[in-house]
Amino acid sequence: MSGDTTAPARRRTYHHGDLRRALVDAAKTIVADEGAEAFTLREAARRVGVNHRAVYRHFADKDALLAALAEEGFQTLVAEARAAIARERGGDARLLAMGRAYVAFAAQHPAFFRVMFGPRLNEDGRFPSLEVPIGEAFTLLETEIAAARAERGAAVADPEQRRDDAIALWAAMHGLALLLLMRRVRVKRPLLPAYCDRVLGPTVRGLLSSAK
Amino acid sequence: MSGDTTAPARRRTYHHGDLRRALVDAAKTIVADEGAEAFTLREAARRVGVNHRAVYRHFADKDALLAALAEEGFQTLVAEARAAIARERGGDARLLAMGRAYVAFAAQHPAFFRVMFGPRLNEDGRFPSLEVPIGEAFTLLETEIAAARAERGAAVADPEQRRDDAIALWAAMHGLALLLLMRRVRVKRPLLPAYCDRVLGPTVRGLLSSAK
């Protein structure tokens, strides 16, 4: 209803003006409300009031729509991790804050998180745009770990060491997130940040103590 | 062909004598050969040469068949972890061996591993038998970590600390396994054990150093 007078009957073209956007949003809603399995192309099309075949004008197939979803998810995840880090001073505090943000995202959007990591979405290198936010996240990890180690007066790590360290922390965060989603661990929401610190603490300590 | 003379025409009852077993095996083969998505009830039935409806005589639904699969997977995983541990002396060496075994299992049976952990298989507590091998694995983790810490003269940890420690190591192993399956990390097969040690090293060190 905004701009009703300035651009009156502009929307009459055919349907949405941005069906692509509408489909991604619908897919997000379905996943959030009904779970990852409930998402189908036909249901997404139904929700935006369009023939299911119209989807193919904007996405090559079902996986392409899922990839678009995942891409936005990774962007959000990185943004939240950055924000969490920015609130902290001190290397280890920043690393733990990143872990809390990662796990909190998974806990708040469990089905969405599963879509992002669940299907073998980009194993074959389709959807290269997915790599952008993931690469950013990885660089963020590397940088923060290196900074935390430098803070402790450690020697500068070589690139391979930096990669391995980033993988170590990513693995710990990711594994913890999944164990929580699988309910292998149950933690009440308000206790979650403290729990993350307890569980990720050893890994962070190990990463920084190897700095001797 | 064993026992051909002692029990000649015994198998003529109707079909398999053990259709359940045959279905689980067929499902395993499908998953291993064609991937987790390729598995369908109808395809499994087809492979054992039976009407797809016959499956329902042995499994309540598709998830029940998947659960049977997963259960055997967890049993194998625990057995391999135990065997790997048994070959090592020294607490940290045993923890790292467990990590290598866990990751090696995932690398050798990627699709199987995804079935075991992928669908929200036992979130709701259906299939309680699944909890048996998983519980064993968790106890193994707890025990080995506690032993490694005791070896270093650490005080005995309280139950909550033991649980948190086990989760920390499980998360690290599981996360690493998944990052490898997603090809977020690429490691050539012969280098995998050494890579596991490098990546899980910080977590193991962190767990044991907190023992002060």
Next chain:
DNA sequence: ACCTGAACACCGTTCAAGT
């Protein structure tokens, strides 16, 4: 007790049109 057959309500995807 164990298996079959036809049927139902769903999929993703293709082909050939409609505006």
Next chain:
DNA sequence: ACCTGAACACCGTTCAAGT
């Protein structure tokens, strides 16, 4: 350029039989 409609080959699951 963008969307529709009918059709195809698949699902999991239910109902009602067959041996």
